[in-house]
Amino acid sequence: xxxxxxxxxxxxxxSSSHTAGACRIGLAARQLLGHTPEKAQIGLHAxxxxxxxxxxxxxxLIAGILGFEPHDPRLPQAFQExxxxxxxxxxxxxxLGNVHPNTAQITLQxxxxxxxxxxxxTGGGIIEVIEVDGFRVSFDGFSPTLLLKYQDAYGMIxxxxxxxxxxxxxxxxxxxxREKRGGTAMMCIVLDSAxxxxxxxxxxxxxxxxxxxxxxxxxxx
Amino acid sequence: xxxxxxxxxxxxxxxxxxxxxxxxxxxxxxxVKQVMRDRIRxxxxxxERGLRTDAKSITGMVGWNAKGLWDAPDLxxxxxxxxxxxxxxxxxxxxxxxxxxxxxxxxxxxxxIPGALIGVADHLGLDDEKLVMPLVLAAGIGKAISxxxxxxxxxxxxxxEIGSSAAMAAAAVTELLGGxxxxxxxxxxxxxxxTIGLVCDPVGGYVEVPCVSRNAFFAVHAVSSAxxxxxxxxxxxxxxxxxTAMAQVGRMMPLQLxxxxxxGLAQTPFAQxxxxxxxxxxx
Numbered sequence: 001x002x003x004x005x006x007x008x009x010x011x012x013x014x015s016s017s018h019t020a021g022a023c024r025i026g027l028a029a030r031q032l033l034g035h036t037p038e039k040a041q042i043g044l045h046a047x048x049x050x051x052x053x054x055x056x057x058x059x060x061l062i063a064g065i066l067g068f069e070p071h072d073p074r075l076p077q078a079f080q081e082x083x084x085x086x087x088x089x090x091x092x093x094x095x096l097g098n099v100h101p102n103t104a105q106i107t108l109q110x111x112x113x114x115x116x117x118x119x120x121x122t123g124g125g126i127i128e129v130i131e132v133d134g135f136r137v138s139f140d141g142f143s144p145t146l147l148l149k150y151q152d153a154y155g156m157i158x159x160x161x162x163x164x165x166x167x168x169x170x171x172x173x174x175x176x177x178r179e180k181r182g183g184t185a186m187m188c189i190v191l192d193s194a195x196x197x198x199x200x201x202x203x204x205x206x207x208x209x210x211x212x213x214x215x216x217x218x219x220x221x
Numbered sequence: 222x223x224x225x226x227x228x229x230x231x232x233x234x235x236x237x238x239x240x241x242x243x244x245x246x247x248x249x250x251x252x253v254k255q256v257m258r259d260r261i262r263x264x265x266x267x268x269e270r271g272l273r274t275d276a277k278s279i280t281g282m283v284g285w286n287a288k289g290l291w292d293a294p295d296l297x298x299x300x301x302x303x304x305x306x307x308x309x310x311x312x313x314x315x316x317x318x319x320x321x322x323x324x325x326x327x328x329x330x331x332x333x334i335p336g337a338l339i340g341v342a343d344h345l346g347l348d349d350e351k352l353v354m355p356l357v358l359a360a361g362i363g364k365a366i367s368x369x370x371x372x373x374x375x376x377x378x379x380x381x382e383i384g385s386s387a388a389m390a391a392a393a394v395t396e397l398l399g400g401x402x403x404x405x406x407x408x409x410x411x412x413x414x415x416t417i418g419l420v421c422d423p424v425g426g427y428v429e430v431p432c433v434s435r436n437a438f439f440a441v442h443a444v445s446s447a448x449x450x451x452x453x454x455x456x457x458x459x460x461x462x463x464x465t466a467m468a469q470v471g472r473m474m475p476l477q478l479x480x481x482x483x484x485g486l487a488q489t490p491f492a493q494x495x496x497x498x499x500x501x502x503x504x
Contacts, residue, residue: 001364001367002242002245002246002248003238003239003242003253003357003360003361003364004253004256004360005326006325006326006359006360006361006363006364006367006389007257007260007323007325007326007334007356007359007360007363008256008260008323008324008325009323009324010259010260010263010321010322010323010324011321011322011323011324011328012319012320012321012322013315013316013317013318013319013320013321013322013328013331013428014279014316014317014319014328014329014427014428014429015327015328015329015428016324016326016327016328016329016373017327017373017375019328020324020328047375047480047481050426050481050482051423051426051480051481051482053426054279054280054425054426054427054428055426055427055428056279056319071321073321075319076319100376101375101376102373102375122371122373122376123326123327123367123371123372123373123375123376124324124326124327124367124372124373125324125327192247220256
C-alpha cells in the first residue's frame with residue numbers, strides 16, 4: 001500500500017472496485033497467460049454478479065484481458081474491441097464460497113495454452129490474486145511477481161532464490177503450495193524489482209520447472 | 222502509519238507522511254510529488270469537463286447537477302460553498318458518464334477531495350503547487366484509515382468510502398490553511414465521527430444516486446471540519462478510536478446496506494419504478 005494508491009488511480013469510472021479493480025484482474029489474468037486469448041470464461045461472484053453491470057465491470061474485465069489499463073479511453077467500448085481482437089467471451093454468475101464479494105474467476109484459452117485465475121477487487125482499484133490454476137497464491141500485481149509451476153523436490157526454493165540473489169533482487173514475499181508431496185507445486189515470489197532476462201532464463205532451465213511467468217507489476221498512473 | 226503517528230509528527234504533517242511512505246515503499250519523495258502534481262491536473266481536468274456539460278450519465282439519473290449549480294445565481298452569497306459543491310459534483314458526474322477521474326480514495330467518492338481542496342484554493346486564489354503536499358497528507362490519512370477499516374462501500378458502507386474521502390480532504394484543507402499536524406488529524410477525526418453509520422444505497426447499484434450529491438455534501442463537510450480544527454476544536458474521542466468505532470459499525474451493518482442496492486434509497490418505490498422503466502427503454 002502506497003500513498004499513490006490512496007490518491008489514484010487515474011481511471012475511467014464509475015467504480016474503483018468494480019471498474020478499475022476489475023480491469024486489473026483482467027490484466028493480471030492476461031499477463032499470466034502471456035498473450036491475447038481467443039476465449040475467456042468469466043465467473044462473477046456476489047457483488048460482482050449483483051451490481052457489476054451498472055459499474056461496467058463486464059467491460060472492464062474484458063478491457064483488462066485485452067491488455068488495457070484502467071485509464072484507457074477504449075474501456076467503455078471493450079466489447080467492440082474484443083470482437084476486433086478475435087476474443088470470444090462469456091459471463092456467468094458463480095458462488096465461489098467464502099471469498100471477498102468482489103471476486104472473479106477467469107479461464108483464458110488461446111495459443112495452445114490456458115490459465116485459470118481467481119482474484120478479488122478489495123477497494124480503491126487494489127486487487128489480490130488468490131488462486132492460479134487451482135493453487136492458492138497471494139499477490140497484488142503492483143510489484144514484479146515471479147510465478148513458477150514445478151515438480152515438488154528438495155532444494156527447489158533454495159535453487160530459485162539463489163538465482164534471484166545472484167541477480168541482486170530482493171524478495172518481498174514467497175509462498176509455495178503443492179497438491180501433494182512430490183506432486184505439482186506453485187511458487188509465487190513477490191519481488192522489489194523485475195529480474196533480468198538472464199536470471200529468468202537460468203530459473204526456467206531448472207529441470208523441475210514446467211511453467212514460468214514474470215509479471216512486470218501494474219503501472220501506477 | 223496511524224493517525225496518532227501523524228498527530229505527533231512535526232508540522233507540516235505531510236513531510237513526515239512523505240518520508241515515512243517513501244522509506245516503506247522504496248520510492249523517491251520527488252517522484253511521489255510529481256505523481257501528485259499530475260493527479261491535481263487530472264482532477265482539475267475532470268472538474269472542467271464536468272462543469273461544461275450537462276450530458277446524461279449511463280442511466281440518465283444524473284449529469285446536469287454540477288453545471289446547473291455552477292450556472293445558477295448565488296442567492297446565499299456563499300461563493301465558497303457553491304464552488305466546492307459544484308466542483309465535487311462535476312467530478313462525480315464525469316465518473317457516472319464513464320469519464321476519466323482520479324479515484325480518491327475510490328471512484329464513488331472521487332469528487333470530495335478535489336471539491337474541497339481545489340475549491341478552497343480557487344476561492345483563495347492559491348496556485349496548484351500549494352496543493353501538492355496537502356494531497357500527500359490526504360493520502361497518508363487514507364492509508365491510516367485503511368489499516369483498520371475498509372475504504373469501499375461494499376465492504377464498510379458509505380461511511381467507509383465518503384467518510385474516508387471527507388477525512389482525507391479535511392486534513393488536506395487544514396494543512397493548506399496552515400494547520401498543525403494535530404489540527405489536521407483532528408479535522409480528519411471530526412469528519413469521520415460525523416459519517417459513522419452512513420449506508421451505501423445506490424439506486425440500481427449505479428454510482429449515481431445518491432453518490433453525486435453526497436460528494437457535494439461531504440466536500441463541504443470536509444471544509445467545515447477544517448474550519449473547526451483550525452479554530453483549535455478537537456475530536457473528543459482519540460482519532461484512531463474513531464476509526465475503530467467506524468470499522469465496528471461497518472461490520473455490524475447488514476449486507477443490504479453495503480452497495481447491494483437491496484436497502485435504503487435503492488429500495489424506495491420510486492427508485493424501483495425508475496429501474497423498471499429503464500429496463501424497458503431501448504439502449
